[in-house]
Every structure is written in structure tokens, then in C-alpha cells.
Amino acid sequence: MEAKRQIEIFSAGCVLCQEAEEMVRGLACEHCQVTMRDMRDPDAAARARELGVTQVPAVAVDGRLAPCCMGQRLDQAALRAAGVGQPL
Numbered sequence: 001m002e003a004k005r006q007i008e009i010f011s012a013g014c015v016l017c018q019e020a021e022e023m024v025r026g027l028a029c030e031h032c033q034v035t036m037r038d039m040r041d042p043d044a045a046a047r048a049r050e051l052g053v054t055q056v057p058a059v060a061v062d063g064r065l066a067p068c069c070m071g072q073r074l075d076q077a078a079l080r081a082a083g084v085g086q087p088l
Contacts, residue, residue, distance in 0.1 A: 003088050004033040010048050010058040012039045020057035020074050027079055031087035059084070 011017035068078030
């Protein structure tokens with residue numbers, strides 16, 4: 001079985017979060033496993049704290065918060081640079 005890049009999208013269900021999900025899913029490839037994390041779920045909120053998420057939407061790639069999610073708006077080029085849509 002082939003290893004997949006793990007992508008987590010942290011969302012509160014708002015319009016901006018939905019747009020972020022669409023962007024990530026549009027960039028993702030067959031080598032990407034995309035998981036939604038609803039911040040209203042205590043387990044998702046705990047995972048977000050582990051990764052240092054301070055705002056939503058946020059995206060983590062392979063267990064690391066994407067640089068574009070640290071106080072900036074999501075950006076396709078930055079997500080690609082973080083590994084979204086790229087095989088391991």
C-alpha cells in the first residue's frame with residue numbers, strides 16, 4: 001500500500017472554511033488523504049491545539065501547520081509549497 005500525504009483541514013463550517021476545503025480538495029491528488037476536522041468536535045479542537053492552530057480555516061500537511069495558515073489567508077501557491085497535491 002502506497003503512503004499518502006496527510007492533509008487536515010480545520011473548519012468551523014463558515015463560508016471561508018468551505019472555500020478553503022474546496023481549494024484544498026481541488027489541489028489534492030491521488031497521493032493525498034484529506035481529512036476534515038470540525039472545530040466544534042472536542043477531539044478536532046484538541047488536535048488543532050497540538051498543531052498550534054489559532055484561527056480557521058487552517059490546513060496541516062503531514063502533521064505540520066501550513067505556513068500560509070499562520071496569520072495569513074490561505075494561498076494556493078503556499079499550499080502547494082507545503083506539499084498539497086504532491087506525492088511523498
